[in-house]
Amino acid sequence: MSDATIDAFQKLASGVYLEGLAVDHDRDIVWYSDVIAGGIHGVKPDGTPLASFNPDRMWTGGVLVNTDGKLLSSGQGGILWNDPETGRSGWLIEKIDGHPINGINEMVPDGRGGIFFGTNDIEMVIAAGEPRPTEIYRLTAELELVRLADGIGFSNGIMFDQDRARLYCNDTFRCTWAFDVDADLRLANQRCLLEKADVDGMALDANGNLWVTGFRSSHVTRLAPEGTRLADFSTPAGSVTQLRFGGADMRDVYVNSVPSDGGDTLKEGGEMTTRDSFLFKGRSETPGMKFAPPRFALG
Template sequence: MSIETETQVGAFEKIASGLYLEGLAVDHDRGAIWYSDVIAGGIHGVMRDGSTRSFNAGRMWTGGIMMNADGSVLSSGPGGIMWNNPDTGKSGWLIHEIDGQAINGINEMMPDGTGGIYFGTNDIEKVITGETTRPTALYRLTVERQLIRLADGIGFTNGIMLSPDRTRFYCNDTFVCTWAFDVGPDLSLSNKRVFLDKIDVDGMALDAQGNAWITGFRSSHLTRVRPDGTLLEPVQTPAGAITQLRFGGADMRDIYFNSVPADGGDGLKDGVLPTRHDSVLYKGRSEVPGMRIDPARFDLG
């Protein structure tokens, strides 16, 4: 189907499927939606006209996707962050080492508002074997590719968001809660505190009013939280559980989210890989517009 098809509030349409869909990005310039399948591998795109494109076919465990200003698609996962330009076919590594050591894994990414990105690490080695993961950290990679360590001791970094005024930063700690941080003038993070006390927080997006929309790998609804922590009415969906969501469309009221079976996240945690293609990318419609996620501005050569 064409992703430009009008969808009504409360209605949901399936636009793609796979084994376990995770990373998600709206490509406003191409009118495309890019998503990852962490088990089947690869980055896949549903284009404006309904056609599809794919690359990185052999790369599993890509948890995050976002755009760069030159049209390249950034994708996280084992070894660090890759870039692929779907138009030229060129690709490379944005970052593949931390402190001179090979990167175990990187999960979600978020623009820092100055051309660089924030990102969180994850313990891919333990995820693959179904063992308890080791603590992870948050970093910022400046547009000049200076790497800055910002926060330690997070159990499993997942969905991250930066408020439009760059004063507040959110990070899902998948099996613990959603954390909030204050953001300094130098984009550093401080004053870590619980924002949402929920033990299955996964992906995240912000709407234009600054409310956080948070997914859960055991939750079929989208949890919505005001900046002051007040819970809003959740958005119910036909999903078993939801890994990630993004806003898109000309008016930023389209919502796209990856769903998995209700027990899919717990199975993955225990090292049980799905074998059925019943993970679905849905398109829905929001009553309020979402916050646009602008591309990073790295010079990829």
């Protein structure tokens, strides 16, 4: 039997197309985004709804919690921050090389107070056109921007394993990339770990194994650090866009589920209005890897 078996799922929330997902361990809140209906929304682990932010902002693909509890959200225009306590907000980054940012997708802490992130071509997503290649960047805690890789077809889920000095990034319609990370947090030795045409979100468990979601897949693909395929992780009906671990023992599993044809509907410019995308909570026998949050000095 797989050690990734879920005993049961609890439905916590719904939306049109749920994507970004973050667990606020200090407040015991789960934050998620809806890329079509807009906004970031918070719920308790039992599904009790809490605050919502940015109701008119679509295409938020990633959510992170800063060390001071403020939320970082990616998307069109860059990375926005929101303070759940005061309601204040502002931009962490909105330009690259002096130009307005087209889009940013997923983010992950770099272990030194900053983040790694991948860009995406939201302009072409909205136009249902062929997305242009994207890049991977590092934003230091001091707000220095460093370009690390380019030529990524469509950057998506991204994870950093500090112990193994390895960065992983999903290239949505192509594969899961792995990079070695040097002492200066530069990338080298790019290689493909998983060829799959719907790689979406990503998480790491405590053993360094990758959990890769797919917008056409009702299971999570699990890979050992070097790419060996492990037993799949079954999820509720539909497809899964993102996954995060939480709880005191890091064995709670939160997944965003979408209709099985939802990702292709978005890709082809189709309209989505039905609230049949869900945030689920389950359990895993394998705990997740917990990350130190970024330490940006926000206003």
